[in-house]
Amino acid sequence: MDMSEDDINMEEYPTEIHDYLAAFEKSLGSVDEMLKTMMSVSRSELLQKLEPLEQAKMDLVSVYTLNSMFWVYLATQGINPKEHPVKQELERIRTYMNKVKEIADKKKASKLNKGAASRFVRNALWEPNAENEHTSKTPAKGKKRKMD
DSSP states (O other): OOOOHHHHHHHTSOGGGHHHHHHHHHHHHHHHHHHHHHHTSOHHHHHHTSOHHHHHHHHHHHHHHHHHHHHHHHHHTTOOGGGSHHHHHHHHHHHHHHHHHHHHHHHHSOOOOHHHHHHHHHHHHOOOOHHHHHHHHSOOTTOOOOOO
């Protein structure tokens, strides 16, 4: 009886996890390609092209990715990563990622022009009353006519 490579691999693990393993293998391939791309350019060269906030984002994503991969490694070795210091490290990194996100959001937020806003509100709320109507029909005080 002729067995294909898939048949041999299927016998090595339960068939119900085949789809999960295939997706995991595909994800590993994506990570590998991404790492090759990142490693093809020197870190200093890459950082020179980025603004400080972008540099911080890249550093945080890099260290988070490495720690996440270590988390997976621990799990594959039968070690509970939730009881390992890597959990606290990931939480610390997440805290800094949130701080960087707050800074980026503040930077993106539109600045309020207080003068324009107060003029807008004042003009939107202004209602003419009898006194204002009377004064608006008379010539402005600043313009005086010369009489001959």
